[in-house]
Amino acid sequence: MAVIEVKDLTYRYGIGTPFEKTAVDHVQLTIPTGAYVGIIGHTGSGKSTLIQHLNGLLQPTEGTVMLDGKDIWADKAEMRQVRFRVGLVFQYPEYQIFEETVFRDIAFGPKNMGLSEDEIHARVKEIAGIVGISDDMLEHSPFLLSGGQKRRVAIAGVMAMRPEVLILDEPTAGLDPRGREEILCEIDLYRKKTGATILLVSHSMEDVARHAEHILVMNKGSVFCYDTVQRVFSRAGELQKIGLAVPQITRVCAALRQNGLAIDENIYTVEQAKEQLLKLLRQKGVNRGC
């Protein structure tokens, strides 16, 4: 089952002015329910414009966006529900925090959904647990927290609406390596607990390689490729040609292969490279023994 289906989506802005630009150009896309899709592409490749269509922040110039088989623009009265079901976490979401306490900030979305006090309370507690916000922190002002903690609060605020589709635009930008990994693991945990579909926009190929199952590569407003992580990284050369950086380890393995080493084509994590190399070393050892 596809939770989101994008049909022939085109978005133009500045129509009729000298600045007219096609930001998204005839995009077709099917996101299966429960998938984890990493979205990569240059600044200006159309990825942010595309994701803003998925919860109706932008209306297509042409084409349709379907949620569970229904055009999200068919009935404008339904749009509010669409926005609850498809949660969007913007870049640097901590700049959108405004409430007096962490609890109230996370509760803002659920409150807008018209949930009961008890339900709101339960959801805030549950999500706070997922993103590692302690009970006493809930009563603090969010503005006293560190940058990484503020980011978590902001993400929790979207998760608390329990969206079926959670879209995050570079949720790890500006964080240190440990903070990056923690946030990505918290997203994994949310997915595990709710079965939600995840769309993660990232500039980090390493992060996408470790956490996503599918990768959508955008280039110049179009889909450059959309496939499993493995198959996308096996096209490392093409990705580099359009100016995207593949993981360092993938580049090293490609160089090894060029030098005649029989190592797999689609290696994108350190663990995979280690296993492969150890296997090759053992084979070599055996040959030597003969």
Add this chain to the structure above:
Amino acid sequence: MKIRIQAEDLSFHYTDEEDNAISPEILKDLSLTLEAGSFVAVLGANGCGKSTFAKHMNGILIPTGGKMLIGEMDTADERYAYDIRQHVGMVFQNPDNQIVATIVEEDVAFGSENLGVPPEEIRQRVDDALKAVDMYAYRMHAPSQLSGGQKQRVAIAGIIAMRPSCIVLDEPTAMLDPKGRQEIMKTIRMLNQEYGITIVLITHYMEEAVQADRVIVMGDGNVLLDDVPEEVFSHVEEMKQAGLDVPQVTELVYELQKSGVQLDSRIITEEACTKALLELFA
């Protein structure tokens, strides 16, 4: 001008108007010397004090204990405030927060104008600075039309026009895409190698840190590791404990070593890694 930057037993906490401490000690008896003309990368987890240290280098913050010396100038001495800011320029994370004018070349001229540089000379300095960062063709553009990487280069040009001896960059690439990051790193290396400007680069990207001559790892307000990049990154466990990472190639070498493969642990570049691995199979 060549100027050495020196922190002597530097401590810092925030204070209220009556000098009462209102924050824990952020920097703790930190002593460091940054040689003129060097390229130093500073790494550390969020909250380790690296940005606080950076802000001491041009007197935005003044030590609560110990001293910060820019050449012979003590940042605590107000008479030197202008000189120090001319010598040590700062570039911050968000390009949009640093651009003040509506035309690129006016923005680049802003700092020099404040220093009271004569107009003809400003003209020359602005042109030179824009050429140095490869943004001369955009001199009449509005900054809003530029990409993030281009805006950061404009911010750097504004600093260069002040003829500093040192530029401190606090996560200048955090908000940029891979292409913008490469542009900035190229510019930084060029300023260091061709103009002899001391570079202090605070970053979370290990692949940027490996390009420096020296890497300082900070943790809890002090220095944890301080050495050439090859040595610093060979401490894989310590780096991870500090909430940091090592380049993927270094991690691969480390993992292979743990499985009994003989390899040099000072491998930090793709080229060195490829070469070492090929030798294993030779």
